[in-house]
Amino acid sequence: MTDFVEQTNFVAQNNGAKLYEDIATYPVDSLFNTQLIAQLLAHNFADMAVVETLAPLVKPTISRPSTRQRPLFKSVMVNVSENKFSPQTEQHLLNAQRLRTLTFTQAFSVSFAGFHPSSEQPLDRDDFDNYCTHVVVYDETKQDSFGQPLAVATTRLFDKNGAIKAGHFYSEHEFRLGRLLDDYPYNVLEIGRTCVHPDYRGITTINHLWESIAAVAKAYNVNAFMGCASVPIEEGNVQNWLNHQLDSTKLDIKVTRKLPEDKLSAFDLAQVADVDLANPQNFALPALLKMYVKMGCSLGAAACYDPEFDCADVFVWLPFEQVKPRYQHYLH
Structure with a gap:
């Protein structure tokens, strides 16, 4: 219907x-x-x-x-x-x-x-x-x-x-x-x-x-949002960015496909001087993923490799009670 x-x-x-x-x-x-x-x-x-x-x-x-x-x-x-x-x-x-x-x-x-x-x-x-x-x-x-x-x-x-x-x-x-x-x-x-x-x-x-x-x-x-946010691998080492998200709760969930080693070493933002990986503004993230991070989402501890898009997929988990007070008006 x-x-x-x-x-x-x-x-x-x-x-x-x-x-x-x-x-x-x-x-x-x-x-x-x-x-x-x-x-x-x-x-x-x-x-x-x-x-x-x-x-x-x-x-x-x-x-x-x-x-x-x-x-x-x-x-x-x-x-x-x-x-x-x-x-x-x-x-x-x-x-x-x-x-x-x-x-x-x-x-x-x-x-x-x-x-x-x-x-x-x-x-x-x-x-x-x-x-x-x-x-x-x-x-x-x-x-x-x-x-x-x-x-x-x-x-x-x-x-x-x-x-x-x-x-x-x-x-x-x-x-x-x-x-x-x-x-x-x-x-x-x-x-x-x-x-x-x-x-x-x-x-x-x-x-x-x-x-x-x-x-x-x-x-x-x-009462909860979730999803996969796709990030082009050439934008940087997505796994390094995940590791530096100290304010986001990490979910210990397994991925079906790990990021290939050659993809991880292609371009490593952690090796770039004066780059704060904890700041989403310094990483080419999709707009919705930036918003979820600011709202207080949890992230999968590891990114999954998507061979169809040749990209890294980040798992996002956002129960509504986890949303920071500043952003509660998004839900009401």
């Missing part, structure tokens, strides 16, 4: 308005729309039998003409079950997969083998896509080369019910998580396949993405 929930947000920026580069300093209280969450919680979000669309919560306003067209962002959340896609849902999922293919190809120089009958190129798609809630953020003022609204950010959210149907979480493909997941009373939401269009890597896009993640977490009554 398919759920389709959309929220339209019209973004207007005054001349001279300051855009914060660090998400930790952004006033995120505005990210959580209580009306949207109330509407979500009014439904059995995981088991709705019909497709439903929520009316836009913010109406456009007429402003002075501008020589530059401002983005018109729309966040779409699509919950899918295997072989029960509507054409509308299938299109949103295809748009997300095309964006993933574009960004991951550029970041990791990877080739994909996924096939879709309406796509002329191989795509980043796998069986897990059929069991997740996919978030797609669009800029409706622009179209892609296929005539669709331009997808500018996406992520997929994997709850425990989806993991039961799929057989396991995606992270369990790389990390031995049986004891962690079995011994603690957490309703976990796995965040994965997150990417942002190269032309939209600013705080506004991240805010729209995070707003949808928060809405799904509220709807599913989630």
